[in-house]
Every structure is written in structure tokens, then in C-alpha cells.
Amino acid sequence: xxxxxxxxxxxxxxxxxxxxxxxxxxxxxxxxxxxxxxxxxxxxxxxxxxxxxxxxxxxxxxxxxxxxxxxxxxxxxxxxxxxxxxxxxxxxxxxxxxxxxxxxxxxxxxxxxxxxxxxxxxxxxxxxxxxxxxxxxxxxxxxxxxxxxxxxxxxxxxxxxxxxxxxxxxxxxxxxxxxxxxxxxxxxxxxxxxxxxxxxxxxxxxxxxxxxxxxxxxxxxxxxxxxxxxxxxxxxxxxxxxxxxxxxxxxxxxxxxxxxxxxxxxxxxxxxxxxxxxxxxxxxxxxxxxxxxxxxxxxxxxxxxxxxxxxxxxxxxxxxxxxxxxxxxxxxxxxxxxxxxxxxxxxxxxxxxxxxxxxxxxx
Amino acid sequence: xxxxxxxxxxxxxxxxxxxxxxxxxxxxxxxxxxxxxxxxxxxxxxxxxxxxxxxxxxxxxxxxxxxxxxxxxxxxxxxxxxxxxxxxxxxxxxxxxxxxxxxxxxxxxxxxxxxxxxxxxxxxxxxxxxxxxxxxxxxxxxxxxxxxxxxxxxxxxxxxxxxxxxxxxxxxxxxxxxxxxxxxxxxxxxxxxxxxxxxxxxxxxxxxxxxxxxxxxxxxxxxxxxxxxxxxxxxxxxxxxxxxxxxxxxxxxxxxxxxxxxxxxxxxxxxxxxxxxxxxxxxxxxxxxxxxxxxxxxxxxxxxxxxxxxxxxxxxxxxxxxxxxxxxxxxxxxxxxxxxxxxxxxxxxxxxxxxxxxxxxxx
Numbered sequence: 001x002x003x004x005x006x007x008x009x010x011x012x013x014x015x016x017x018x019x020x021x022x023x024x025x026x027x028x029x030x031x032x033x034x035x036x037x038x039x040x041x042x043x044x045x046x047x048x049x050x051x052x053x054x055x056x057x058x059x060x061x062x063x064x065x066x067x068x069x070x071x072x073x074x075x076x077x078x079x080x081x082x083x084x085x086x087x088x089x090x091x092x093x094x095x096x097x098x099x100x101x102x103x104x105x106x107x108x109x110x111x112x113x114x115x116x117x118x119x120x121x122x123x124x125x126x127x128x129x130x131x132x133x134x135x136x137x138x139x140x141x142x143x144x145x146x147x148x149x150x151x152x153x154x155x156x157x158x159x160x161x162x163x164x165x166x167x168x169x170x171x172x173x174x175x176x177x178x179x180x181x182x183x184x185x186x187x188x189x190x191x192x193x194x195x196x197x198x199x200x201x202x203x204x205x206x207x208x209x210x211x212x213x214x215x216x217x218x219x220x221x222x223x224x225x226x227x228x229x230x231x232x233x234x235x236x237x238x239x240x241x242x243x244x245x246x247x248x249x250x251x252x253x254x255x256x257x258x259x260x261x262x263x264x265x266x267x268x269x270x271x272x273x274x275x276x277x278x279x280x281x282x283x284x285x286x287x288x289x290x291x292x293x294x295x296x297x298x299x300x301x302x303x304x305x306x307x308x309x310x311x312x313x314x315x316x317x318x319x320x321x322x323x324x325x326x327x328x329x330x331x332x333x334x335x336x337x338x339x340x341x342x343x344x345x346x347x348x349x350x351x352x353x354x355x356x357x358x359x360x361x362x363x
Numbered sequence: 364x365x366x367x368x369x370x371x372x373x374x375x376x377x378x379x380x381x382x383x384x385x386x387x388x389x390x391x392x393x394x395x396x397x398x399x400x401x402x403x404x405x406x407x408x409x410x411x412x413x414x415x416x417x418x419x420x421x422x423x424x425x426x427x428x429x430x431x432x433x434x435x436x437x438x439x440x441x442x443x444x445x446x447x448x449x450x451x452x453x454x455x456x457x458x459x460x461x462x463x464x465x466x467x468x469x470x471x472x473x474x475x476x477x478x479x480x481x482x483x484x485x486x487x488x489x490x491x492x493x494x495x496x497x498x499x500x501x502x503x504x505x506x507x508x509x510x511x512x513x514x515x516x517x518x519x520x521x522x523x524x525x526x527x528x529x530x531x532x533x534x535x536x537x538x539x540x541x542x543x544x545x546x547x548x549x550x551x552x553x554x555x556x557x558x559x560x561x562x563x564x565x566x567x568x569x570x571x572x573x574x575x576x577x578x579x580x581x582x583x584x585x586x587x588x589x590x591x592x593x594x595x596x597x598x599x600x601x602x603x604x605x606x607x608x609x610x611x612x613x614x615x616x617x618x619x620x621x622x623x624x625x626x627x628x629x630x631x632x633x634x635x636x637x638x639x640x641x642x643x644x645x646x647x648x649x650x651x652x653x654x655x656x657x658x659x660x661x662x663x664x665x666x667x668x669x670x671x672x673x674x675x676x677x678x679x680x681x682x683x684x685x686x687x688x689x690x691x692x693x694x695x696x697x698x699x700x701x702x703x704x705x706x707x708x709x710x711x712x713x714x715x716x717x718x719x720x721x722x723x724x725x726x
Contacts, residue, residue, distance in 0.1 A: 077440060108442040208676030302637060
């Protein structure tokens, strides 16, 4: 059965109303619902509306401040640290990115470390805020520990994504947004639900032995850093995830490594926190702080076209430029609608009932 | 047979004299020999003295300006673009890092894109220049095309390394320095020399088929991005290498992608260059532009210790903190001497003869 399709506007309005119901201000509800839905539009379903009930649950667990006083607690000309007051990362990250962009306007680049935040949704949406300003956006965040460093049986790091968004001219922007693991956690969850095997190199069991058992995360297993095993460079994936963790949390004063509080409400935050909430790191660089924008964009167009023209491996159409698939999906979903699984539809229906907000199941 | 050991001072003096002979100024010869030898000290033998004859050969091919006028051609408070005048990357990169550090002193962070450069040796040495200033150093460089993006049979990117150096307090600094491929090219070269098979996931043949044939790079094959194949996240390794290429070369006006000139003198630079030389990107961030340095260092110490204490996989001692192995090797080699293979010793002897500089083979 094909998943039913829903119009963007309908889903955005629903999420907006729910965020108002939990106590968000009107502008915050608008931003949070925009960020959440941007994940659904771009095909990153794991970070979109599927998480709305999760945000509600951590609010119910009193682990989110719905009306946070977000403030800059330290700054220089090109840097700032922001305390998110325990609010939704969905609104704190855009605030931080605006600060980075304003600093870049003045002195070329702006870099913002954030503490006391929560899950910020999809990294690309924040990084892409830089693009209309002819700036490059860089965004990273830590997350609760699911990943074992090379040679560790313990989960020490989150899937810690990095996004780099780079403007081009006639070609669309280069937008690379990826977890620093072999695969996103969402892919394991799908295999787990369907009781299917995972390829070797994605996960390990509680003893650190590579396994194909997709149920292993419930049994003390862990995701693996990009590279998968030492022979294939998992120590490099570990370096990447560690870099993200340190920039997001040690620079800001958030929780790092195994102390990062989980997104899910049924798991308690680790005892003896070493900082406040989770951390993000966001940057903006003005292209013309380096080269005339027109020259840069012309070279980016040439870069993108040359890579698209690389001779493909037989059976594949062409090299995929980062950002292309998501942009294509966004175009389709804006036109045709956003598919939601029956589980998500049911979940949203329940959230709606809780707050007396109708969720239209008609598409 | 064990490789003979040589004292650091002896090798540094030899390289210094050779750089003078090709026309470097005294300070440039000093810097170039320091950077080159720092690779030998840290155990990154492929980027040290083993390359000295290669630098001489590209100088003979008139592809290096030994006495470059390195200059800032564009800048803002937090950024600069440097034209390396076709000089040795070994001296241009430290110059650029000094500029980044000076900008960070004034406005919190400094970011420098470099064009018209050549191979800069070991990335870590440049990034670690930030550490004594209580700054974080970030260094990346592009390189000539050896790596096929996911779904490409063509080599489009270099091994494009990234280094992030982060100061700690009592613990030594966190220094992650890695090529964005599954393995460094040097490891393939060793297998190739010994006619041994490579693990699957390191290389592909000219049709883009995964192969274990370590001779394949001579036959149109390619190195693979970190991840190895699509199922294990090679598209993420491609994103990383592309990021490095764009920051190093599109931001600076250097050659990018398949246009990057090769280090080896026996291969001609690609026709119709799109920029000048190869490119680097270097950054410095003052820790206290974010948090009081003492707080940051205390948390870095805690981070490092907690990761060292992670329960290891049976058969492994502990999680390796990035930078630990290289620091240990440096300590040993400063005390005991630097081992050089007979091939490198012979090579250095020949370089010495060419310029009338004695290379002492006695250790």
C-alpha cells in the first residue's frame, strides 16, 4: 500500500498549532514547524514530522523549555557562545545561524557554539540559511551516544552530523549533510522493524564484534563510525565524530561524549552532567571575504558540471552532486504532497487528540 | 634487516642545505626542512625526507619558484587569500597559518585560503602551530586526482586530508590528521612494491569494479573515498574530499578537481588550468573567543580521559586518542633516531651528490 500524501501547508499548520499548544511563542512555533517540515520535504523523514510526538514527550517530561530566553553569553567580533535555555534546538539553531551570518557580514566569518539546546532537526536547513547571503554555511551537532569509537565496546559518541552548504551560480548549491557513521540510525531502525539483516560494517554487538543482527542496538551494541572497521578507516570516522563533539560541546559548555542527554523521553539523561544540554556549532563565511562572488560562483558551476560529467560506473547514471537528491525530492513533494507512513499518521492523530487539534487524514 | 637510524639534527641540516641549493632563502630553507622532518619524526614517512628528491625534481622541471613572493591578495578582518607565487607549500602553509593566527588574535578566528602553492607536506605540523597560542588549528589541502567519487570511474579528487588540532590542559593535544580516503596512498604503494593484495574497499579498477589488485593505480584504477562503497558510506567520503577541494581551491582561485597539478615531475600538469597551482585552507580559532581557556582545557582533559577509559574490545588495549601514536613515535625518534629505508638513503645520497652536499650514511 502506498503511503498517503499530505500537502505541505496542511502539515506545517498542524505542527505549528502543536508547538503553540506546548507553549511556544508564535514566531518560535513558526520556526520550529518550518524546520521540522523542511526535513519531510527533503526526504529526511526520520528528522521531520515523525519526531513531533517525540518533542511533545520530552516537553511532557519537562526536559524542554517551550519559551526559552536564548542569549549570547560570550562573544568576539567573529564568534559567539549561545545559551539556548533548554529550548527546542529547532528554534535555537536558526537563532544561532542568524548570529553567525550577522558576524560574517561585519568581519568576513561568524562562528557560534551553542549549549543548553535539544535536538535541532535537520542540519541542512540551518546551514542553507547562509546561501541567500552568498555565504557558505557549516553546521554540526552532537547527539546522545550510539556510536562506538574504534576498539571500544562502549557507545561514546552520537551520530554527530556535519553539513556544509556552498552557493553556486546557475547550478544549485552544493549541500552535503551526513552523519559521521557508516549509516544513519534510521536505516538500522527500518531493518530492526522488518527483522532484516544489516550489512557487515554498520553495527557491532556488545562485545565489539561485527554483526549483521539489526536488533543489536537494544542489546548493548553500537553503530560504527564511517569506515566501519579499522582496516577501512573507522578511526577516521571516529576523528570526525570526535571533532563534531568537541566543537559542539567542549567549545560551548554543553554535555559531550557519553554525557549527552538522549532525545527520547523514556531514557533518563546520564547522571553527573558535564555541561548544559546538547551542543551545536554553526558557521557562516562570506564568499566575498575570499574572492569576488561572481568568480567564485562561476568556478562552483564549473566544479559541479565537471563532476556531473565524470564517466559513470556501468549501471549508474552519473556522479551525484551532494544536495541534488534532496532538492529533487523537495520539488516533487511540494507539487504532489508528502507521504507519511500509517504509523506516523496514527502518531500525529494521537498528538492532535491530546491537544484538541484536528489532524486531517484526507490528503 | 632493520632500517638504519639517523639523528634528527643531521637529517634536518641535510634537507636545509638542499633547499638552500635550489635557491630557497635561509629562513625558507629552515622552515621547509623543519616541516619535512616533522613528518619523519611523527612517523608519517611518506610525507618526509622520502619526498625531498621529488621536490628537487619539480624544481628541476621549473614547476616550483624557490624564492617566492608570498602575498596576501585579499582580506577582511577574519579572512585572507594568499597567493603563494608558485613556491613550496612547505613554506607557504606556515606563512598562511601565521596570518590565520594573527587574525584570530584580533577578532577571535582567522581563515586563510591559499592558491598558487605546491605540496605542503604534513598537515598536522601546520595545524599544530595554533596550539601554543591556545587556539584550535584546522588545515586542509587538495591534491592531484587519485580518488574516484562514488559511481565514477574517473579520478576526480586528491586524497585531500583534513587536520584538526585542539589544545588540552594536562593531557596532550587532540590532533586528528587523515586523508579522506579509506587508506593513505602510501599504503597502496607498499602493497604495490611487494606485489601484495589490497583489502576490498580500498581501490577500484578502471571500470569502477572493486579490486584487490594493488597494481591497479598504474592501470587507470582509483583510490576510494572513506567508506569504500556506497553501502558503507563512500558518498560521505566523497562529500568530505569535495569539501576540502572547494575550500582549498574554489575559495582561493587554485586548480580544483581533475585540474590539480601532480606532485610528481614525470606527469605533466593537466591542460587548460582553471586556477593557479594547488590550494590549501587553514584556520585558527582562539579558545577564549568561546570560553575561558582554563574551563575549555579542563573539559578537554576530561573528554580525553573518559575516551581512554572506554571499555576496549577484547585484544585491544584502549581507544586511541587522535595524535597519541604520532606523539609517541616522535618521542622515540628524537631519542633513538629516525629510520630510513635503503631506498630513501640511496635517494638522498644521489640528491646530495647532485649538489655537492655530503649525506652521512653513518648513523
